[in-house]
Amino acid sequence: MPKIIPFKAVRPTRDKVSLIASRSYDTYTKSERKARLENNPYSFLHIVNPGYKYHKVISGEERFKLVRNRYLEFKEEGIFIEENQASFYVYKIVNRDAEAFVGIIAAASVADYQNNHIKRHENTIKQREEVFKEYLKTTGFNAEPVLLTHPDSDELSKICEQIMLQRSEYEFTTTYRDTHYLWPVCDKWLVEKIEHLYAEMPELYIADGHHRSSSSALLADDLNEQNTESTAHNYFMSYIIPESHLRIHAFSRMITDLCGMDSDEFLIQLDSIFKIENRGEEFIQPTALHHFSMYLAGNFYTLELRKQYQNFTNALESLDAQILYELVLKPMLQIENPREDKRLAYGKGKNDMLSVKEKVDQQKFAVAFGLFPATSQQVKDISNEGLTMPPKSTFIQPKLRSGVTIYEFL
Numbered sequence: 440m441p442k443i444i445p446f447k448a449v450r451p452t453r454d455k456v457s458l459i460a461s462r463s464y465d466t467y468t469k470s471e472r473k474a475r476l477e478n479n480p481y482s483f484l485h486i487v488n489p490g491y492k493y494h495k496v497i498s499g500e501e502r503f504k505l506v507r508n509r510y511l512e513f514k515e516e517g518i519f520i521e522e523n524q525a526s527f528y529v530y531k532i533v534n535r536d537a538e539a540f541v542g543i544i545a546a547a548s549v550a551d552y553q554n555n556h557i558k559r560h561e562n563t564i565k566q567r568e569e570v571f572k573e574y575l576k577t578t579g580f581n582a583e584p585v586l587l588t589h590p591d592s593d594e595l596s597k598i599c600e601q602i603m604l605q606r607s608e609y610e611f612t613t614t615y616r617d618t619h620y621l622w623p624v625c626d627k628w629l630v631e632k633i634e635h636l637y638a639e640m641p642e643l644y645i646a647d648g649h650h651r652s653s654s655s656a657l658l659a660d661d662l663n664e665q666n667t668e669s670t671a672h673n674y675f676m677s678y679i680i681p682e683s684h685l686r687i688h689a690f691s692r693m694i695t696d697l698c699g700m701d702s703d704e705f706l707i708q709l710d711s712i713f714k715i716e717n718r719g720e721e722f723i724q725p726t727a728l729h730h731f732s733m734y735l736a737g738n739f740y741t742l743e744l745r746k747q748y749q750n751f752t753n754a755l756e757s758l759d760a761q762i763l764y765e766l767v768l769k770p771m772l773q774i775e776n777p778r779e780d781k782r783l784a785y786g787k788g789k790n791d792m793l794s795v796k797e798k799v800d801q802q803k804f805a806v807a808f809g810l811f812p813a814t815s816q817q818v819k820d821i822s823n824e825g826l827t828m829p830p831k832s833t834f835i836q837p838k839l840r841s842g843v844t845i846y847e848f849l
């Protein structure tokens with residue numbers, strides 16, 4: 440049912456792709472950005488941070504216009520080239536743990552997103568949607584795909600395996616020791632076969648990129664009202680992978696205070712909801728759903744949700760991030776709005792509790808909770824029931840680099 444189509448990507452020349460590819464702007468520290476901008480004239484960061492050229496912080500519409508100027512300069516200088524014909528792009532990432540992620544970069548239909556054939560599991564923030572819509576409208580391109588997922592398909596996997604027997608157009612390794620590969624696919628028979636296989640699927644699911652997809656939908660509505668000749672804005676760039684290639688990690692929760700309680704009083708309140716075991720200084724990560732780790736006053740604890748609290752009536756209620764919010768953060772620690780409360784912070788990724796422990800020991804936070812990652816089935820069930828997860832419920836991999844394939848719509 441979903442309409443997935445090939446497109447003519449604008450992409451780096453083979454010799455410069457490793458220099459251009461960058462992480463998302465916000466994932467760099469200020470010093471990291473400065474070092475890359477100073478030492479790498481080809482970094483995609485020069486496009487998204489155009490004020491660097493003028494040693495000035497520039498924001499709003501002025502920044503968006505300069506982003507487009509820098510982008511056009513890269514094209515004029517031959518750093519970026521445009522594909523001769525519409526193509527799909529098989530993209531493979533092998534991370535430093537030897538995990539391999541293989542999927543297809545393509546254009547996904549905005550109409551499918553609006554009609555819920557591309558399902559979402561997170562709420563979006565209206566202001567962020569509007570800002571990114573204006574960014575897209577001014578720059579005319581998108582360089583970071585939305586991550587979509589679907590049940591495993593043997594036929595799609597076989598097609599990708601056959602394509603990957605050929606020499607890749609790109610092969611480069613990042614400083615994170617992830618190796619990236621890309622194969623353009625423009626053979627007419629293969630393109631039609633891939634389109635058909637996606638069309639046979641009942642739906643796709645957004646794994647990462649809810650604001651990018653929602654902003655693309657707003658942009659399409661705006662441009663369709665203006666009766667523009669191009670139809671490219673009715674699609675958004677996506678990286679589509681099978682569920683088995685999706686990795687979901689949890690965000691930990693850190694809270695600055697215990698809302699007037701001391702640690703013993705807090706433990707007594709928790710005892711009515713969880714089976715608690717003090718593990719001392721032993722580093723603990725949750726090992727199953729509805730099991731939590733906690734670091735409090737120099738000790739690690741395991742928290743197992745008592746059976747009486749496991750009578751769930753919908754998919755959201757069974758999500759550990761929701762359980763922690765409903766039973767601990769909101770009633771005990773008075774955190775009503777986890778998206779905006781400054782007393783609550785998040786850590787991400789596997790093994791993050793080590794850095795969380797350090798922050799609690801430094802008395803930046805009073806307590807921290809580790810969660811077991813949500814499963815892909817939970818994410819699908821919540822999407823299918825039309826529900827939304829609390830903020831920071833999932834940290835999704837793989838993460839693509841910006842600037843490797845660019846989708847133009849103006």
